[in-house]
Amino acid sequence: EVQLLESGGGLVQPGGSLRLSCVASGFTFNIYAMSWVRQAPGKGLEWVSVISGSGGNTYYADSVKGRFTISRDKSKNTLYLQMNSLRAEDTAVYYCAKEGGYTYGWFDYWGQGSLVTVSS
């Protein structure tokens, strides 16, 4: 059974940093690309970033480029999102999501989400 378990969310001041983690199980982690998708309170889904299965390729939404860094650790089956220079508009539930195919396409499994609140 595929499971994705996020952690690391919380309250942070504007300009601060936070690192999210997502522990994966139930599939061969290093084969599939993994993404972070966020949802601001009462709003829709917004893709944030993706990393290839090997970790060699990363892509970011324009809204987070230069501030967020996605990475993965094959030995720990863990996906990360390092978030720096946080802004109020980054407040959201952050989901990690597994790629459904072998290229960049869709998400077949999602974690339960981790809430990040950016406020003074």
Place this chain on the structure above:
Amino acid sequence: SYELTQAPSVSVSPGQTARITCSGDALPNQYAYWYRQKPGQAPVLIIYKDTERPSGIPERFSGSISGTIATLIISGVQAEDEADYYCQSTDGSSSNLYVFGSGTKVTVL
């Protein structure tokens, strides 16, 4: 930037058919995907590659594509189908690889 357009809301009576549309210029060339999200829960994939249904998703959910419009069809709507539904596709022309529609709230009357 590339956008997918969805109606904000759809209302349907139990047992009737709900049709949720998603409009996007690149949909003739890129697949559409659909997710259901209930309050306080993570999204769940219900249709992939325009028309395919993952295992475990009821047969009353189906997808279709015609030109620039993808449609999610819920036949014989049940009270438990009340949720937000999002379409998603990919944008190969920009760094924003994945694009979501704004979501459609389905209300079962």
